[in-house]
Amino acid sequence: MLIPSHRFLSPSLLLPPLHPLSLTSFLFLVQLISLLFCFRHSMSQSSPFFSIARAHAGAGGRAVAAALLLRQPVAQLPPNIHSLRCFPLVRLTHAKILRSHLSLPRATLSSFADADDGSGTKAGDAEAREEQNGECETSEMAKAFHITPRMAMSISVMIAFAALTVPLAMRSLVCHGTFKMSVLAYLTLLSGFYMAWNIGANDVANAMGTSVGSGALTIRQAVLTAAVLEFSGAFLMGTHVTSTMQKGILVASVFQGKDSLLFAGLLSSLAAAGTWLQVASSYGWPVSTTHCIVGAMVGFGLVYGGVNAVFWSSLARVSSSWVISPVMGAAVSFLVYKCIRRFVYSAPNPGQAAAAAAPIAVFTGVTAISFVAFPLSKVFPIALLQALSCGAIGAIIVTRVIQKQLGELLSSEAEKIASTEKSNVQQVGFLSDIGGPTGAQLQIVYGVFGYMQVLSACFMSFAHGGNDVSNAIGPLAAALSILQGVASSAEIVIPTEVLAWGGFGIVAGLTMWGYRVIATIGKKITELTPTRGFAAEFAAASVVLFASKLGLPISATHTLVGAVMGVGFARGLNRVRAETVREIVASWLVTIPVGAVLCIFYTMILTKILAYFM
Structure with a gap:
């Protein structure tokens, strides 16, 4: 049997126990x-977001990425691009994009929007391979986290x-x-x-x-x-x-x-x-x-x-x-x-529809987590009411965030x-x-x-x-x-x-x-x-x-x-x-x-x- 018949603690091995x-x-x-x-x-120019923006959004993408990555409040873009407030997906900054309208928004949001360089090779993939070849001496973990x-x-x-x-x-x-x-x-x-x-x-x-x-x-x-x-x-x-x-x-x-x-x-x-x-x-x-x-x-x-x-x-x-x-x-x-x-x-108006759908999704998710993982009461009606309250608070917060970041754009697009x-x-x-x-x-x-x-x-x-x-x-x-x-x-x-x-x-x-x-x-x-x-x-x-x-x-x-x-x-x-x-x-x-x-x-x-x- 593995059960000891007496107790003996080795001071050379054990330390005082910690409270859980x-x-x-x-x-x-x-x-x-x-x-x-x-x-x-700070994220360097070799980060995935910067690479995508650099490859697919041209000079505008480089300016946007630089402003986001370097935490600059304003991104100066080419004069042929219209005004737009950037929605901070990659970094929660309030960067304003001046004279900007990204012609390929998917390029900054999806890695699957990589442009083809004409030879069947994606530009983003080519740059990634060049970066890997140039940094082959560094560890994989260091390259992944820059x-x-x-x-x-x-x-x-x-x-x-x-x-x-x-x-x-x-x-x-x-x-x-x-x-x-x-x-x-x-x-x-x-x-x-x-x-x-x-x-x-x-x-x-x-x-x-x-x-x-x-x-x-x-x-x-x-x-x-x-x-x-x-x-x-x-x-x-x-x-x-x-x-x-x-x-x-x-x-x-x-x-x-x-x-x-x-x-x-x-x-x-x-x-x-x-x-x-x-x-x-x-x-x-x-x-x-x-x-x-x-x-x-x-x-x-x-x-x-x-x-x-x-x-x-x-x-x-x-x-x-x-x-x-x-x-x-x-x-x-x-x-x-x-x-x-x-x-x-x-x-x-898909933009307004998306903004309206976001609070519904947050309400559903927060309510489910609150009810399943954090029930504040064992009484079902009370626990359900508390979960619904948490979901409502989450939905209100998301609504305010979206309106703050996209309010001007939503109102302008609603008119046309x-x-x-x-x-x-x-x-x-x-x-x-x-x-x-x-x-x-x-x-x-x-x-x-x-x-x-x-x-x-x-x-x-x-x-x-x-x-x-x-x-x-x-x-x-x-x-x-x-x-x-x-x-x-x-x-x-x-x-x-x-x-x-x-x-x-x-x-x-x-x-x-x-x-x-x-x-x-x-x-x-x-x-x-x-x-x-x-x-x-x-x-x-x-x-x-x-x-x-x-x-x-x-x-x-x-x-x-x-x-x-x-x-x-x-x-x-x-x-x-x-x-x-x-x-x-x-x-x-x-x-x-x-x-x-x-x-x-x-x-x-x-x-x-x-x-x-x-």
């Missing part, structure tokens, strides 16, 4: 300091130091008595951190990939935003799903009297899933972390416990969600995008609706974006929905943190409970510090490796613009948050892929890249058996090592 709230604040502070190091410099390699190394060292030292002061380590038990608890916490780190490196792209792909956010803006919201979602919402992952997959009674074997299996599950996720992240493959960890645990249970070691009813419920979640994501995103086309693109814009909407089919608004109207629509896409990405990040932290915290909490001798109890209390530890791991992985998958997922299935990206993210976040409340560990990857496909289907079946979809589905099919095989292999090794600690 103190630990939470410390972890968040470490991550915030690391991110501030990364974001403290910082020096030394600063990138400092951030990585700071995170690594926190990961190795913080567990020494956690109560989950101190309470395990003997030196050997403390070592095992320390290794368990590191294994959970490793899994959470890889979740952040791979799965967080589900939340921010579409925003980066459409140009609404740069990579480092996406990382900073996701860092705060992923940690908040994991810390505040993680308990709903963790209870399913820790005891809903394996039958602990089958391993009665085999605590060391069960302990080895749980640690092996974390190590196996983390290994495959790290391999996938290194190649930029978006795979399902839920598939990884569930496949690893089931593989261990079948080999070392037999058929009766797996809760097949619970596994069937989880497995069905892997099919249902992409279907639900596709259906919701299809409806959202159809509504955008019906009530915004086809409206007589171009006949060409009307004819375009009428002549082109309902499923095509080409027949939507043009000119200033398109600028307004993309401006509003670019802002809305950022909000939907925040919504998705929060929901993802609450759902996917269970993939690391579930096995971690179960393993720690074995060391405490309560593995077969009716309820296993998830310590606050353990949830904070998982959230910190997700944010650390996002900071160090998240840019790899974020940079590619936005272009894999269908071309995205702010309207399409908003529809996909809003739909996926709604499905994930709803599943988290029900305690159903669905795959956020499946949900987002389904949502993006739904947007593509709304534009026409030929708008979805079938080859990319086949590759993604193939990676899903490979993930489960790879996780199971790696878990079995690691368990064989750990069982021999644990013989020393028994």
